Amino acid sequence: MTESLDIFPAKPVDVVIMAAGKGTRMKSRLPKVLHLLAGRALLAHVVDTAAQLQARQVTIITGHGAPEVEAAIALHTSARGQFDLKFVRQEPQLGTGHAVQQAVPVLADDGVVVVLSGDVPLTQADTLTQLLTACAGERLALLTLDLADPTGYGRIVRSGDVVQAIVEQKDATAAQRQITEIYSGIMAVPAQLLKTWLARLDNKNAQGEYYLTDVVKFAVADGVPVVAHKILDAVQIAGVNSPVQLAELERAYQKRIALQLMEQGVRLMDPARLDVRGTLRCGQDVVIDVNCVFEGQVSLGDGVQIGANCVIKSASIANGAVIHPFSHIEGGKPGSKDAVEVGAGALVGPFARLRPGARLGAEVHIGNFVEVKNSSLAKGAKANHLAYLGDATVGERVNYGAGSITANYDGANKHRTIIEADVHVGSNCVLVAPVTIGAGGTVGGGSTVSKDAAPLALTVARARQVSIPNWKRPSKK
Numbered sequence: 001m002t003e004s005l006d007i008f009p010a011k012p013v014d015v016v017i018m019a020a021g022k023g024t025r026m027k028s029r030l031p032k033v034l035h036l037l038a039g040r041a042l043l044a045h046v047v048d049t050a051a052q053l054q055a056r057q058v059t060i061i062t063g064h065g066a067p068e069v070e071a072a073i074a075l076h077t078s079a080r081g082q083f084d085l086k087f088v089r090q091e092p093q094l095g096t097g098h099a100v101q102q103a104v105p106v107l108a109d110d111g112v113v114v115v116l117s118g119d120v121p122l123t124q125a126d127t128l129t130q131l132l133t134a135c136a137g138e139r140l141a142l143l144t145l146d147l148a149d150p151t152g153y154g155r156i157v158r159s160g161d162v163v164q165a166i167v168e169q170k171d172a173t174a175a176q177r178q179i180t181e182i183y184s185g186i187m188a189v190p191a192q193l194l195k196t197w198l199a200r201l202d203n204k205n206a207q208g209e210y211y212l213t214d215v216v217k218f219a220v221a222d223g224v225p226v227v228a229h230k231i232l233d234a235v236q237i238a239g240v241n242s243p244v245q246l247a248e249l250e251r252a253y254q255k256r257i258a259l260q261l262m263e264q265g266v267r268l269m270d271p272a273r274l275d276v277r278g279t280l281r282c283g284q285d286v287v288i289d290v291n292c293v294f295e296g297q298v299s300l301g302d303g304v305q306i307g308a309n310c311v312i313k314s315a316s317i318a319n320g321a322v323i324h325p326f327s328h329i330e331g332g333k334p335g336s337k338d339a340v341e342v343g344a345g346a347l348v349g350p351f352a353r354l355r356p357g358a359r360l361g362a363e364v365h366i367g368n369f370v371e372v373k374n375s376s377l378a379k380g381a382k383a384n385h386l387a388y389l390g391d392a393t394v395g396e397r398v399n400y401g402a403g404s405i406t407a408n409y410d411g412a413n414k415h416r417t418i419i420e421a422d423v424h425v426g427s428n429c430v431l432v433a434p435v436t437i438g439a440g441g442t443v444g445g446g447s448t449v450s451k452d453a454a455p456l457a458l459t460v461a462r463a464r465q466v467s468i469p470n471w472k473r474p475s476k477k
């Protein structure tokens with residue numbers, strides 16, 4: 001998306017994001033810009049777009065919920081960190097012009113300022129790059145578009161082709177309200193000019209607000225060219241004011257991701273029933289059935305199949321693995337001890353649960369109602385039914401019976417269970433950690449094993465069976 005770097009204006013880009021508004025219509029305690037779209041705060045999307053522009057500085061104007069917004073975004077950005085992040089408070093909120101005025105003290109004179117809104121999450125970086133090109137470091141560039149229903153938006157007033165002003169809905173004449181070209185709320189403007197114009201704003205208008213949009217008439221008065229960069233895609237300028245609009249943009253975002261995946265060759269059984277809340281990387285011939293949710297960083301190797309209704313977070317799934325329906329995979333950070341890995345040709349589910357630190361080797365089988373946490377299973381190991389493996393190291397070709405568990409927690413500390421290669425653990429066993437079952441050993445069904453078992457041994461740890469022949473059941477007297 002940043003392939004057009006070389007046509008950037010020579011001036012550094014400083015982004016200002018307005019995010020002080022209340023968001024009353026969200027009817028939520030959470031500040032509007034912290035509501036999540038695709039698992040990321042609305043404002044985080046905007047910050048990430050700014051990062052793609054190679055911004056020198058990103059200044060966020062906060063007001064409502066400022067401490068919460070600042071904390072959340074500082075945390076989000078620390079992971080990115082390629083630009084200088086600044087917060088400026090706007091109290092009270094007297095309009096968009098007043099909002100940007102607050103940023104003046106932290107804006108250098110030599111930059112181009114791109115003004116964005118924290119509640120407009122889906123603007124694409126290449127659109128802004130084009131806007132910067134239109135600005136060329138010396139003009140006022142406005143992002144505009146034609147809307148069939150422009151109600152509520154500022155209208156682009158032209159004389160001939162030349163932009164003269166932006167008139168807000170509430171200040172517009174009946175004739176101006178017929179104009180369908182609207183201002184998106186996004187502009188690019190040389191910092192020095194912006195500062196002189198901001199100093200001239202007043203609030204003599206229908207809303208008694210300081211309108212940022214009034215800079216257009218100052219530009220015209222000063223003989224600075226005003227250019228409108230018109231786009232066609234309304235999603236890119238759509239703001240979030242209500243849960244309904246948030247849901248609409250979530251779908252628009254997911255559709256965009258689904259199209260990208262299909263263009264790469266991924267077979268989505270229904271692109272409308274996919275949710276990616278992070279990054280999903282796919283190899284060739286990947287098939288994803290309906291209603292799957294991917295979070296964090298997930299990578300799927302060649303030929304991976306994901307059944308319907310799986311939730312997969314932060315996992316790396318190797319070539320040819322199959323995740324059957326209704327499986328839940330929840331890994332930690334890639335590369336950390338909590339990462340989840342599924343080996344080539346492994347089979348998981350249906351109804352399996354892989355928790356942080358689950359590492360399945362090639363051709364491992366994890367069946368229904370099996371939970372794996374912080375455990376590695378070497379090539380060909382199987383736990384097919386109703387089992388728990390926690391803090392376990394499981395060797396190659398181990399067969400772990402139905403209903404068996406590792407008792408890894410003594411109430412204070414966690415301990416490891418080591419099951420060496422070729423062990424067969426019968427059904428309904430409890431392996432009380434720390435404990436080692438030696439290679440090739442067998443554990444009889446129903447055993448509670450609390451001492452190490454030697455390789456190749458049969459270990460049975462339960463009451464010996466007693467059968468009393470011809471036993472008479474008590475009968476009623």
Ligand code: UD1
Nearest residue numbers: 018019020021093094095096099117153154183184185211
């Ligand atoms: C603004 C534009 C309008 C444009 C529309 C696009 C002005 C005067 N009007 O309308 O031409 O068509 O955006 O959506 O700029 N905010 C602050 N502090 C404030 C006021 C607003 O931070 O004092 C923030 C809001 O949180 C929001 C953004 O600025 O993120 C835009 O504010 P909003 O009230 O939605 O814009 P409008 O005035 O409706």
Ligand code: MG
Nearest residue numbers: 095096207209
């Ligand atoms: Mg407003």
